[in-house]
Each structure stands twice: as C-alpha cells, then as structure tokens.
Amino acid sequence: MAKTARLGVLTSGGDAQGMNAAVRSAVRAALERKAEVFGIFEGFQGMIEGGNLIRPFSWDSVGGVLQEGGTLLGTARSPDFLRREGRKEAVYNLLLQGINRLIVIGGDGSLTGAQVLREEWRSLLEELVAEGRLEPSYLEEFGFLTVAGLVGSIDNDMFGTDLSIGTDSALHRITEALDAITSTAASHQRAFVVEVMGHHCGHLALMGALASGADFALIPESPPNLDEWEERMCSILRTGREMGRRDSIVVVAEGAQDRHGNAISSAYVEEVLTKYLEEEARVTVLGHVQRGGSPSASDRVMATLLGAAAAEAVLNAKSSDEAVLIGFENNKIVHSSLTECVEQTHKVGRCIHECRFDEAMEYRGKAYKDSFRILRTLIRANPRPPPPNKRRLRVAVMTGGAPAPGMNAATRAVVRMLEDNGHIPLGVKWGFRGLIDDDIEEMNWMAVNGWAPTGGSELGSSRKTPEGAELYAAAQVLEKHGVDAIVMIGGWAGYHAAHKLYEERHNFPAFDIPIICIPASINNNLPGSELSIGADTALNSIVEVVDKIKQSAVALNRCFIVEVMGRYCGYLALMSAIATGAERVYLHEEGITLKDLERDIELLR
Template sequence: MTQVPTGPTSIAVLTSGGDAGGMNPAIRAVVRSAVHHGIDVYAVFEGYRGLIEGGDAIRRFDSSNVGGILQRGGTVIGTARSAEFRSRAGRRRAARNLLERGIDALVVIGGDGSLTGANLLREEWPDLLAELVDTDELHPEVAAAHPVLRLVGLVGSIDNDMFGTDMTIGADTALHRIVEALDAIDSTASSHQRSFVVEVMGRRCGYLALMASLASGANWVLIPERPPEYDDWAQLMCSVMRAGRENGRRRNLVLVAEGAQDHNGEPITVDDVKRILEQELGEDARVTILGHVQRGGAPSAFDRYLSTLLGHAAVEQLLAAGSDTSAQLVGIRGHQVVSSPLMDCVAQTHAAADRVKGQDLDGAMLLRGGSFRESFQILVTMQQAAPRPTAAGRKRFRLAVVHGGGPAPGMNTAVRAAVRLGLDRGYAVLAVRNGFRGLRDGDIREMDWMDVSGWVSSGGAELGTNRYVPAGDDVARIAEQVAAHRIDGLLMAGGWAGYAAAYALHSSGRLHRALDIPIVCLPMTINNDLPGTELTVGSDTALNSIIADVDKIKQSAVASRRCFVVEVMGHDCGYLALMSGLATGAERVYLPEEGITLDDLTLDVRALAEGFRSGKRLGLVIRSENADPVYSTGFIRALFEKEGGDLWDSREAILGHVQEGGDPSPFDRIQATRLTARCIDYLSEQLESGARASAMIGFQSGRLQFTDLTSYPKLIEADVQRPVEQRWMAQRPLARVMDVW
C-alpha cells in the first residue's frame, strides 16, 4: 500500500544564486511563520553547498536568530555555487543530510536555475531514499516517514524576469540603486552638457533598464525585447539627442541593458553607443557600468514587505498542500499572493528568453506582460524631443492639471507626464497653480514640452497644492474661470481634499454648465487613504523615508537599551504605521482603525519588561498620528519610561513632514507616469466621443480601474478621513505572526 504523505515535520530554508535585496526578510518570515505553527525550521548556510556539507551548515533557527536582519542587504545565510549538487551523488548526500534532521520540506529563494535544481532533488527524492536505504545510510523507517520532499520556491532575483510573479524579490531594491545613481549622474551631465551611457543588469530581460528609464527621464533606452527596428537606428537616436539639445536640454542619458541587441541579433554595448554619440554629435560621452552596486544595500520598503508576505505564504503553502506534493512557486500578481506550478513558471521564463534570443520579439514582449508593453509605449513618447505634428483639422482640446490636498512625492512626475502625453495628442495642457484656489483665481498658464524638463525626479509640487475645498460662490467663480480658459477636461492629481474638491465641481455640473466637463482624479497622498484604490502614489516614498529613519533609530536604541515610540503620519488611516512596522520589525503598532486601550498599554509594558529582562536591547513601537486622542505619543513614551525603571530608557521620535518630502521613489515615479497616461487616455476618450463622465483611477485587485466619481460619498467613512474598504488591513494578522503584536 502506498503511504499517503502527511504534512511537513521540519522545514529548511536556503538562498541560492545571486544575492538580492529582500532575501533576509524572506528568511525571517519563513522562520517566524514556521515557529508560529510549532514546526522546526532550519537554515541552510551557503546554499546547495551547505546542503551537501551538512553538519553546522544546517542549523536549527528560532525567532531570535532572525532578529535584526530585516534591514540588511544580501543574505545572512550565504549563497554559493555547488558543482557537486549537479551530480546525483551530491543530491543523495543532500537528501541524507536533510533526513538526519527530519527535514522533508524546502523553501528555496533564488532564480530559475536554483529553483530547477531544487525541483530535481524533489523529483529524485524517492529513488535517492531507496539508494540510501540499500547502502545502509538510512533506516527504512525514516525513509517511510518522509516519502516525499515538499518544495516551494520564491524568486530572489534583481532581474524581474520570472514568470508567475509580477515582481521578484530584489528588483525594487535594484531599481532604487540604479535610479539613485542616475539622479547623481544627471547633475554632472547637466552641469557639463554631457552625454552619459549607462549599462544596467538584467541578462536577457530589459525590465530594469526600461523602468529605470521611465523613472529617470532617460533620453534613449536599448533593451533586448525591443531592439531598434532599422539599420540606421544610430542616426535616429542621434537625431533625437540633437533635437533635444536644440530645444534646451542640457544632458543626454542613454540606458543600455546588458543583453541589448539590434534587430539582427547583434549585441549593442555601451562602448558602441559612446562611440556613435561622439562621432555623430561631436561631444564628449561617458560610460558608467553600474555593476554589482545594483544588488547591494539595504532592501527597499517594498522588498521588505514583499519578502515578508511571500516568506509567510511559502510556509502556509507547505502546510496547506495536503497530499499535493507538486513543487509550487509563490509570487504576487497585482497585490494578491498566488501559487503556480514551479516548473511551468520556469518553462515560461525560458520561453521568453528563447524568444528574445531567437528574435521573436513580439512574442517576447507578449510574455513580459501588459504593464511592460504599456511602459515601453509611454517611454517612447516621453523620450521625444518635442510632440509629434498634429493632423490638420483635428480639434485641439484644452486639458488642465491641478493638485489638491497635501504634497505627495510624484506630483511633479505626474504633471510632466500629463503635459507631454497631452501635447503629443495635439491638446493644449494648462497648469493650475496653487490648487483649487488658483483655479478660482485664474492662476492658470499653458505649458510647453520643455517646461517640465527635469520634473520626473523632483519632490514637492512645482504647481503648488493646498487643502482648500471650494463651496458656494467659489464654485461659481471656478466655473467662470473654466469657461474663460476654455477648459475641456480636468486632471486632479492629489489627496483627500483634492478628491472632495473634484467631487464638488462634478456635482455642480448641472448648475454651472462650464463645469459639465470630464474630471479624473489621480490618487496622490502619502496616507493611502483614498477611495477607489488600494494604493496611492506617494505612499511608497513615505515608507522608504520612514524605514530609513527608523533603521537609524534602531541603531541608537540598541546601543543604549532603549525603547523608541515613533509617530508616523496617516491622519485617520494606519497604512503607514502597519507597513512600516512590518518593514522595520517594530514590536507594536497602534492604528486609528483599532484605537488604544489601557489594557493594550498594560500588556505592552509587560511584554517589554519580559523582553528586556531576557536580554533584549531594543524596543520599537510605531504609533499612527491619530491612533487615539488621549494616549498620545508623549503619553506612551512617559508611561514606558516610568515602567521601564532601570531596565530600559524610553524616547519618542515624531517624524513629521519629512515623510511628505524627498525625491519620489522609483515605484512612485513609474506609477505616477503610468496612471497619468491612463488618465489622459480616459479624458481623451470622453472628449473625442462627446461624453462627460468623471472618474477616479486606482489599483483594484492589482489592476488599474476607473470608478465613477459620482460614487465618491458612498466609498468614504463618515467623520473620519479614510475609505470604507481598506484591503491592506488584511495583513494585520501577518504582523502578529512576525511578532508585531
């Protein structure tokens, strides 16, 4: 009788292949999730080499072993190549070492090669055990107790080239490193009116080069999936560069993916591009190969969250598999965790690379996904030196862009995209200064292509913004200005007050004919508190700002046996508090959605005391600014200080408006551009068809969708500043598993 496999008795986690930012948070999540379920968990040091060596290379871990690793780059358990693992004898040793510890489940974090190797071990497992029994290296009862090896793969790769997940662990961190370097290069290039050619990683996938170009305002990009279509591509590239110079652009920036090729399949290198630019433009060009700096550094906020989410999901997948012992890849699509057959994902990944190699470029672009193709098309327009000529006789609609609410990183990026994408359609694009007050007062001017040069990377809001919401006579004055400036459509890129103002104008369309125009709201606020979307532009930058500050605070606290109470923004929404708590390893988060009670504080004090008595050196509590009207940050700090006695000191840190500042993160730049492009499409469809519908754009179930602006009042909670539905709250239990109680 065939034995039906039971659930895993012990789990091992290993990292393999190239390191990637976020591997350590994934390790931490696997360990703490297994401990939460009462399952023994082991860390395999030095990848497959450690699996073969056994001994101290396979160590039992508990929660304390993974404390303090969230913010560390690379992988604390190491990664190494192993030629021996490629042999059957090596894999047999690996199986024996695993079973010596009762391990029959693996979580492997690596690229397609690493995951393929793990699957081979899984497939051979029954035969390997039989061989070990035959050679008296394994007792038959042990083999019978562990008939299968369960396997879940997480993709740790900066290239973002794996099928089965929208984002791989490490890709966002790599984008941060690349964009930081490009921003620095931009200063030098502009100062000297110089051309720079920059090579980025990615093997045969152009994701990093494409998205970095979109986020940095690069003037040309060469990627494997979409090589130049003509033999004279060099002349075309140089003509665009030359036209940009003539229009006043001070720098030229060309990004080259390491697998870039021409339409004949011949490689295009940074040295090729440098030589062409110098010959055709007659100016100096400099080459920068970013190399392995793209892999290093502290993981970004997104990678910390993604890795934590996927590491936890990997353990849950192993526990829920039952009799299904097929290898699975756990990834993310939209904002939802998904599980897919591992080897199907590997096969699709290889298929995309093979299509690039075989010059089936349309097929390669198709496999890269819709957002990849969409981003490339947007970039083609944004990189032009000027808008394309407009067809004769086409109506020149007039679009206006306005901000509302508090400042959010990405506002300038959105205005730049709106101006250039609108002008390229042949429309006039008007910039409204000083928010809806400026619209009321007629502070409006028409924008040109080069007016927004350099805006892609700058923080703040060049047009200005405020929290003014028009009412009564002011709505009538706005209607007069809309009519006077012949505004046909309005793009509002902003936050809570901006949405309220846009709805006020939309609701007045019947009373004031000039306001019967299509209005579209683009969600931009650090608070992530708007209806019709799961995520707002600006929140990613704020999270990265918070974790950078909290990482420093943690270093200070460790040195002094101290508990810090850190207050973050968010108004009535606890998104920043919960996500920064997950990304920094905070021990407690206080949210407006839950409030704070005296019982909560009593339990928290007891937990802190128990921890510090047991030798802990750091306490970290994150409080959302409106978590409770009585139990303020200062109150909680004073309480902890009093109760800490000689065990620990307490300090408070109110991060304040630094969370709204800084240059936008790559994610916020990319999403601001993509969302703006969809908004311009929406307004264009309305105007070209003669319709007058208004809407809010947003991420829903991971996809960009429009929601009728008329439904705005039904989607927000009464008396508080947050939407009725907040899907991110589904991660509250995850925080508790990660010891964020």
C-alpha cells in the same frame, strides 16, 4: 526520526535585498506553527556538504536581520548540484536531519534546481536505501519533498510574480545613481551612458529610465526596429539639446541587443554618441551596487508576507501537491505551479535568443508593454504633430491637497501624453485656488523637462475647495479657456474639491466635463487605488529614520516611540512597523485601551 514537521530554508544564486526579511518571516512563521526549522547555509552547495552547514534555527537566529542586505544564510553557485550524484548527497544530508520540506529563495536557476530535486527525490531516496545508507523506513516517512519557491532576484525575470524580492531596492539604487549623474551631466552639457543589470530582462533599465526621466533606453525584449538605430538615437538626443535639454542620458540593459541578436554594449553606445554627437561621452557601469545595501521598505514588506505564505504552504502541503511558487500579482499573494513558471520563464529567454521580440514582449505582459510604450513617448525630443482636422482638447492639469512625492513625475507624464496625442495641456497653478483666480497657462513639451525626479509640486498645490461665489468664478475661468476636461493629481482635499465641481454640474454647465483624479497622497487613504503616489516614498523615509533610531535604541537599551503621519489611515504606521520589525504598532482603525498599554509595557519589560 522526526515526528514533527521539519523544514529547511535556503537562499541560492545571486543575492538580493530582502532575502533576509523572507528568511526571517519564513522561520518565525514555521516556528509559530510548532515546526522545526533548519537554516541551510551556502545554498545548494551547503545541502551537498551537510554537517554544520545545515543548522537548527530558533526565533532569535533571525533577529536583527530585517534591515540587512545580502543573505545571512550565504549563497553560492554549485556545479556539484548539476550532477545527479550531487543531488543524491543533498537528499542524504537533508534526511539525516529529517527534513523533507524546503523553502528556496532565489532566481530562475535556483528554482529550477529545486524543481529537479523534487522530481528526483523518490528515486534518489530509493538509491540511498538500496545502498544501505538509509533505513527502508525512510521511504514511507519521507517519500516526498515539498517545495515552495520565492523569487529572490533583482532581475525580475521570473513568471509567477509581478515583482521579485530585491527588484524594488535595485531600482532605488539605479534611480539614485541616475539622479546624481543627471546633475553633473547637465552642469557640463554631457552625454552619459549608464549600464544596469538585469541579465536578459530589461525591467531595471525600463523602469529606471521611466523613474529618472532618461532620454533613451535599450532593452533586450524590444531592440530598435531599424538597422540604423544609432543615427536615430543620436537624432533624438541632438534634437533634445536643440529644444533646451542640457544633458543626454542613455540607459543600457546588460543584455541589450539589436534586432539581429548582436549585443549592444555600453562601450559601443559611448562610441556612437562620441561619433554622431561630436562630444565627449561618459560610461557608468553600476554593477553590484544595485544588489547591495539595505532593502527598501517595499522589499521588506513583500518579502515578509511572502516568507510567511511560503511557510504556510510547505507545512500544509500533501504528498500529491506539486511544488509552488509564491508570488505577488496585483498586490496580492498568489500560488502558482513552479514547473509552469520555470517553463514560461525559459520561453522568454528562447524568444529573445531567437530574435522573436514581439513574442518576448507578449510574455512579459501588458503592464510591461504599456510601460515601454509610455517611455517611448516620453523620451521624444518633441511631440508628434497633431493630425489634420483632429479636434484638439484643452485639458486643465492641476495638483490638489498636500504635496506628495511623485506629483511632478505624474504631471510630466500627463502633459507629454496629452501633447503627443495632439491635445493642449493647460497648467493650473496652486490647485483649485488657481482655477478660481484664473492662474492658468498653456504648457508645452519642454515645460516639464527635468520634472521626473523632483519632489513637491512645480505647479503648486492647495487644499482649497471652491464654495459659493468661488464656484461661479471657477466656471467662468473654465469657459474663458475653453477647458474640455480636468486632470487633478492630489489627495483627499483635491478629491473633495473635484467632487464639489461634479455635484454642481446642474448649476454650472462648465463643470459638465470629464474630471479625472489621480491619487497622490502619502496617507494612502484614497478610494479606487491600493497605492497612492507618494506613499512608497514616505514609507522609505520612515524606514530609513527608524533604522537609525534602532541603532541608538540597541546601544542604550532604550525604548523609542515613533509617530508617523497618515491622518486616520494606518497604512504608513502598519507597513513601517512590518518593514522595521517594530515591537508594537498602534492604529486608528484598531484603537487602543489602557489595558492594551499595560500589556504592552509588560511585554517590553
């Protein structure tokens, strides 16, 4: 029997992009700790069948899988595991290899199964000993099972983590599809219904609609709050066309329903649009394309960090420790009770099934509710009229510094939220240079239509910081337009210029107004935020290119050096190195010496 720790790693349930990254990380982190690692193929079914489906893994067993979609371990639904006899066989096959530590990567059902196995482990072991299939010594040496769960599911419906492995990649697929559909829909002035996955969670539909600038979304947790929702939806779409939109995009979650619990299918929404809009509508069901393909940079990095944390957790666990779920909350790794996470997840499902939608939204959390509230505002055909006697603030909106992907989406949200709350957005062209030159005009709801998916900055940007007489000119422009506040979306140069205005408040009263900075820089080097707008897109661009370079490098047995941007911040370099499996990364924060280079050259040889 084993003297060193032995652990098994399996993937179960539906596959999700990033599972391979998690498996790779867990295996190598455990091997680094001198543990013995076994790959369990075909999920819980492989555990039941045993034999060659439970194999020892080495460092190289998980080489070259980081960028691969699906799961190298395979996955399968296992009806046998639902029965106690099936779970007994699973325990037997694990103990034949001396395994009593498990890392399970899967969704709600898989993690529930892992929790049940842990609870029954001792009694199943006692039965196996009583039947004479295992020696009595196993009771002392393997009397407990340690479990660490990672949520691998595109649905993002599990408690204990803000984002599950695979969700970000699925959103990439959805956004790409919606962008493509939008262009053809606008060309023909058509309505499209796009159905996305998610089971009974509307995360993919909600975030996909936000990211693409869709015109309507139907999610399970918060159905339309009136019986004649069909007419209301079509009224919004019809008014949008009258305002100048050339397309109508409706995103439907596969678990969407009305407030009475009746399912809302994409086919039914198509019928409704055809009837009320009196035009031809089209349906696109994205299906399993959302689950397939290479994982995004974010999924690779997150899965890598979670996999290493899971290995650490199961190897450090004691017999009295409960099963844990390793998740990401507020961009940090957290350990939660697997039992509690499973129970809370089931509560949401019950709330939706019983039409207790307010409770379901509460369980989803504040960020989810805020996202839905923002979407409901952004999809309006036009803003709500300002309340009588309300003071309407005049807010200047600009972009500053180098352009970053997502600037236009942020500008669109700021302009529409301001106007919907009765205020007046003023677009400043070319950043602070436009402020100096009085290049300002009022913006309205439709001025930012179609901006969500576009790159660059439609307002134009610059690295200009007002100096000397330019400060006086900027102050005059603010006074001329009666500007009450400034929203600057940009990078370090924009922050510096905004701070310059703040410093000059004692000389220029026009600068004594609220100045809000929204971080937008691929460098991700701005204070007050862990992630800047644009950094994730830049990281995905790097990873996509490096994946191609790796193919050439392998074919030619050649070493490639890849230089990335970031100025004096190593974020892009470090994260792309993790996401692509680079052999070495050099960071400004770390520095580099000739001895470092000599050592690295020897390692590469």
